[in-house]
Amino acid sequence: MTLGIITVIISFILDSFVSQYIFPSITNFNIFIPMFSLISLIIVFPYFNSNNKDYLITCLITGLIYDITYTNTLGLNMALFLLSGYIIIFLDNGLSNNLFSLLIKMLIIIFIYDSLTYLILILLNYIDYSIIDLFIKMLKSLTLNSIYLIFTYLITNMIAKHFKIRKTK
Amino acid sequence: MINIIVIVKIENIYYNLIGSDIMRKKNKPRLETKYIVLIILGVIILLLSIYSYIIKDKRELSKIEQVLKDSVITVENIVLFPIRYITNEFKEFINLRNVYNENEILKRNLDRYDLIYSQNQELKRQLEKVKEEANIDYMLTDYEYLNAAIVNRNIGYWYDTITINKGSKHGIKKDMAVITSKGLIGKIVKTTTFNSEVKLITSKNSNNKISVIINNGENDVSYGILSGYNEKDNTLMIEGISDNKETKEGSLVYTSGLNDIFPSGIEIGKVKKIEKDNYGLSKIVYVTPSADINDISLVSVLKRKDS
Numbered sequence: 001m002t003l004g005i006i007t008v009i010i011s012f013i014l015d016s017f018v019s020q021y022i023f024p025s026i027t028n029f030n031i032f033i034p035m036f037s038l039i040s041l042i043i044v045f046p047y048f049n050s051n052n053k054d055y056l057i058t059c060l061i062t063g064l065i066y067d068i069t070y071t072n073t074l075g076l077n078m079a080l081f082l083l084s085g086y087i088i089i090f091l092d093n094g095l096s097n098n099l100f101s102l103l104i105k106m107l108i109i110i111f112i113y114d115s116l117t118y119l120i121l122i123l124l125n126y127i128d129y130s131i132i133d134l135f136i137k138m139l140k141s142l143t144l145n146s147i148y149l150i151f152t153y154l155i156t157n158m159i160a161k162h163f164k165i166r167k168t169k
Numbered sequence: 170m171i172n173i174i175v176i177v178k179i180e181n182i183y184y185n186l187i188g189s190d191i192m193r194k195k196n197k198p199r200l201e202t203k204y205i206v207l208i209i210l211g212v213i214i215l216l217l218s219i220y221s222y223i224i225k226d227k228r229e230l231s232k233i234e235q236v237l238k239d240s241v242i243t244v245e246n247i248v249l250f251p252i253r254y255i256t257n258e259f260k261e262f263i264n265l266r267n268v269y270n271e272n273e274i275l276k277r278n279l280d281r282y283d284l285i286y287s288q289n290q291e292l293k294r295q296l297e298k299v300k301e302e303a304n305i306d307y308m309l310t311d312y313e314y315l316n317a318a319i320v321n322r323n324i325g326y327w328y329d330t331i332t333i334n335k336g337s338k339h340g341i342k343k344d345m346a347v348i349t350s351k352g353l354i355g356k357i358v359k360t361t362t363f364n365s366e367v368k369l370i371t372s373k374n375s376n377n378k379i380s381v382i383i384n385n386g387e388n389d390v391s392y393g394i395l396s397g398y399n400e401k402d403n404t405l406m407i408e409g410i411s412d413n414k415e416t417k418e419g420s421l422v423y424t425s426g427l428n429d430i431f432p433s434g435i436e437i438g439k440v441k442k443i444e445k446d447n448y449g450l451s452k453i454v455y456v457t458p459s460a461d462i463n464d465i466s467l468v469s470v471l472k473r474k475d476s
Contacts, residue, residue: 017249020322021256033326068234069241070321071328072359072366073224079216117327124221127327128373128397137326
């Protein structure tokens with residue numbers, strides 16, 4: 001569980017760093033859109049060893065801090081991260097935790113998270129983007145986040161093996 | 170025989186128990202599907218109403234939100250300090266290649282600088298004299314500068330915001346204009362004690378409108394509203410311009426100072442193309458922004474003197 005929480009914290013900070021220094025685009029021309037905090041929640045689930053309550057609390061707190069620090073939409077990401085947590089738990093029943101399954105989970109989570117965020121912001125007349133923009137955003141999210149998922153999965157696996165940390169298969 | 174009787178009795182007891190359990194479940198009052206749907210709809214509407222209040226730019230951040238935001242950004246700055254330091258050094262090293270060329274250009278401009286400076290001082294003196302005579306306390310062009318660095322950029326994609334490292338402690342207030350050395354980039358929408366959030370002029374937020382002036386030359390100007398951004402062309406869209414006035418490509422566009430938010434005279438960009446609106450009654454002007462929105466590290470916040 002400790003490894004999981006550390007991974008989430010590092011991903012949260014990297015979210016800010018990558019968007020500021022590595023792909024510093026402010027307007028939406030950016031080819032790569034980091035969503036590391038959300039992706040880390042997919043990777044760290046096995047390290048909670050079926051302790052769903054602690055896992056969901058982690059999702060909730062990550063969403064809350066994400067809201068306060070990055071988006072000022074108190075409660076929005078908190079609810080969406082929590083929902084993502086529930087979906088990850090649900091998907092865990094059908095899919096194992098190998099790299100390929102994690103990539104499929106990532107696709108599903110990004111699709112649900114982006115669609116719901118877009119839907120809520122459009123309903124509240126906060127943004128003026130077309131549905132095509134939503135799909136472009138999703139496509140832009142996939143490349144960088146897939147690389148991050150693979151990279152983080154391998155590193156956390158290595159650390160878990162080295163320190164003999166237990167995780168669900 | 171006795172065994173059979175015992176088995177039959179046990180079966181009877183078992184069926185009685187199970188049967189009574191099923192009956193109890195059947196008798197238990199259950200919510201009808203239509204009520205469940207109504208409850209779900211009610212919850213969705215309630216949540217949307219709460220969010221509609223929360224995401225408003227007008228909403229002030231609560232004290233707890235401010236403290237949490239400042240704390241997380243401070244921790245983030247401390248953790249990222251070594252990486253930021255190395256990144257900046259690396260960038261500066263790359264920039265060194267251009268230093269010679271830049272220095273040559275600066276040398277050429279230096280001669281003109283003295284002349285412009287003295288002209289500027291003279292104009293300031295004359296303006297102060299006019300203000301004294303006309304008994305004017307401030308003008309729309311009066312403002313003070315406050316420099317700041319960017320600590321976060323457009324995380325969450327849809328919001329088109331950046332976070333700067335100056336807050337209410339440094340005198341920053343909501344709706345102040347934010348510029349780079351080349352022109353306007355946005356306005357302050359949220360402040361905490363040590364940080365502020367800037368909504369960019371490229372934002373596709375329906376509330377993001379700015380009153381602007383297009384300089385047509387020879388004291389002829391047109392007024393319009395900056396109301397959108399086109400990603401493909403990297404142009405800002407200005408609407409509501411009278412069709413009677415002639416607007417040329419390449420004309421300068423700057424803030425009018427009429428909306429009580431921005432000081433006047435802040436450069437926004439140059440006219441790229443002009444089109445008629447759907448009804449043919451007014452013009453839509455597309456403007457190339459002067460500031461490179463994608464390459465910003467330092468900004469200045471403008472404080473209007475009357476604010």
